[in-house]
Amino acid sequence: MSLKTFIQQHPRVADAYAFAESVHRGQTRKNGQPYVDHVTNVAATVAELNLDEETVIAALLHDIVEQTPHILSDVENRFGATVARLVGGVERLGAIKYRGNKAQRTAVRVSILGSIDDVRTLIIKLADRLDSMRTIRALPADKQTRIAAETADIYAPLASQLGMQRIGGELAERSFPVLHPKEYENLVASVRDQYRERTAYLKKITPLLVAELGKNTVPLVSMDYRAKHYHSLHEKLQRTGKDLGTIYDLIAIRLIVPSVESCYAALGAVHALWPPVPGRIKDYIALPKQNGYRSLHTTVFSPENKITEIQIRTSEMHEQAENGIAAHWAYKEGNTAAAARFNGDIIQRLRQWREDPGNPQSFRIDFFKDRIFVNTPKGEIVDLPAGATPVDFAYQIHSDVGDTCRGAFVNGKAAALDFRLRSGDVVKIVTQKNKKPSASWLAFVQTNAAKSRIRAHLKKKRSLDA
Numbered sequence: 194m195s196l197k198t199f200i201q202q203h204p205r206v207a208d209a210y211a212f213a214e215s216v217h218r219g220q221t222r223k224n225g226q227p228y229v230d231h232v233t234n235v236a237a238t239v240a241e242l243n244l245d246e247e248t249v250i251a252a253l254l255h256d257i258v259e260q261t262p263h264i265l266s267d268v269e270n271r272f273g274a275t276v277a278r279l280v281g282g283v284e285r286l287g288a289i290k291y292r293g294n295k296a297q298r299t300a301v302r303v304s305i306l307g308s309i310d311d312v313r314t315l316i317i318k319l320a321d322r323l324d325s326m327r328t329i330r331a332l333p334a335d336k337q338t339r340i341a342a343e344t345a346d347i348y349a350p351l352a353s354q355l356g357m358q359r360i361g362g363e364l365a366e367r368s369f370p371v372l373h374p375k376e377y378e379n380l381v382a383s384v385r386d387q388y389r390e391r392t393a394y395l396k397k398i399t400p401l402l403v404a405e406l407g408k409n410t411v412p413l414v415s416m417d418y419r420a421k422h423y424h425s426l427h428e429k430l431q432r433t434g435k436d437l438g439t440i441y442d443l444i445a446i447r448l449i450v451p452s453v454e455s456c457y458a459a460l461g462a463v464h465a466l467w468p469p470v471p472g473r474i475k476d477y478i479a480l481p482k483q484n485g486y487r488s489l490h491t492t493v494f495s496p497e498n499k500i501t502e503i504q505i506r507t508s509e510m511h512e513q514a515e516n517g518i519a520a521h522w523a524y525k526e527g528n529t530a531a532a533a534r535f536n537g538d539i540i541q542r543l544r545q546w547r548e549d550p551g552n553p554q555s556f557r558i559d560f561f562k563d564r565i566f567v568n569t570p571k572g573e574i575v576d577l578p579a580g581a582t583p584v585d586f587a588y589q590i591h592s593d594v595g596d597t598c599r600g601a602f603v604n605g606k607a608a609a610l611d612f613r614l615r616s617g618d619v620v621k622i623v624t625q626k627n628k629k630p631s632a633s634w635l636a637f638v639q640t641n642a643a644k645s646r647i648r649a650h651l652k653k654k655r656s657l658d659a
């Protein structure tokens with residue numbers, strides 16, 4: 194549904210739009226456009242994914258805390274607890290920053306997954322990032338690089354994991370020229386002619402295919418061509434060491450048919466017309482990919498001694514391949530219990546993905562099992578043992594910060610010094626000059642750094658008292 198329709202049909206969304214418009218009034222983005230255009234774009238993406246009212250409202254308000262004097266309780270008072278929770282979640286994600294150091298990648302992912310309690314938060318964040326990538330050229334060069342690296346290494350893979358291929362693909366595609374301008378230029382130059390030739394060729398041969406489907410009475414909903422993204426072409430060339438001439442799926446034919454039955458019927462008709470290349474038929478309907486992707490893929494010997502890839506799926510499979518969990522979520526509208534269950538399942542699945550022993554990163558994940566990753570207000574990640582407290586955090590920042598710490602804010606709320614931190618928390622320490630470590634801290638601190646520093650201080654104090 195378009196955002197416009199959402200606004201017309203839901204008075205609360207109209208109210209949220211008016212509110213966003215008024216609080217961001219006078220603010221402009223780096224590209225000179227009014228700031229409200231950004232939140233409107235984000236909400237439009239979310240609305241077009243057919244997400245629910247709460248999510249669209251949260252998307253409109255997602256930058257309020259960071260960009261305006263308003264605080265979360267203003268959002269809660271006006272739009273309710275769910276919207277406030279979603280907005281708070283997006284804000285927490287924004288505080289987790291990846292600086293392009295690959296060694297940090299797992300820690301950042303763990304941090305992100307640890308901080309979310311609602312998948313809709315991730316969907317808003319992905320829509321937010323999509324708009325940032327579409328307007329990235331207005332930013333200073335160093336910021337472009339940081340955002341693009343974070344997008345390529347964190348958010349694009351996350352979107353794919355959620356099965357949201359359309360957004361994930363665009364995110365990866367837009368970060369590629371920012372991060373690798375030379376490779377991008379070369380690839381575009383060398384592929385341009387091939388793309389043109391392949392398109393002309395496919396246009397010539399597809400009438401044969403359509404005729405064959407008709408002859409076998411296979412119903413066809415639609416047919417189009419899927420051009421491979423430059424970033425995935427680049428990855429494939431690097432991974433396989435192949436040259437462009439042997440990449441058969443540069444452009445694939447995509448057939449959309451009405452039912453699972455007709456998928457297999459279409460596959461039969463394709464093979465009757467053009468023989469399959471052995472070993473290249475993939476049945477992702479019988480065996481869906483881990484992210485839920487379903488489709489039939491085959492590679493065939495096509496006219497003029499060419500090789501062509503054909504993908505066959507239903508409209509529903511197509512929608513799920515493009516929008517993943519967002520497509521599933523849309524079906525849950527109005528059924529709160531089903532939505533909550535679904536949300537729990539997805540978060541569970543993401544955690545499993547993180548900890549999956551079959552995952553190549555699992556070796557490192559095991560290492561992280563007893564660790565938590567919390568964030569400074571500036572988005573630096575601090576690695577701590579599970580059960581760590583604000584005092585441990587303070588000592589990790591600097592021994593002086595530990596010695597003089599008086600209180601803490603966790604995710605914007607005042608927290609006790611023995612509060613147990615969780616991955617994804619944003620922690621701010623309040624210090625007081627001349628404040629000294631207390632013996633009582635030894636009862637709850639977890640890190641050796643904190644313990645030894647507190648003990649050293651107490652020893653010094655005893656010897657002075659004596």
Ligand code: MN
Nearest residue numbers: 231255256321
């Ligand atoms: Mn934003």
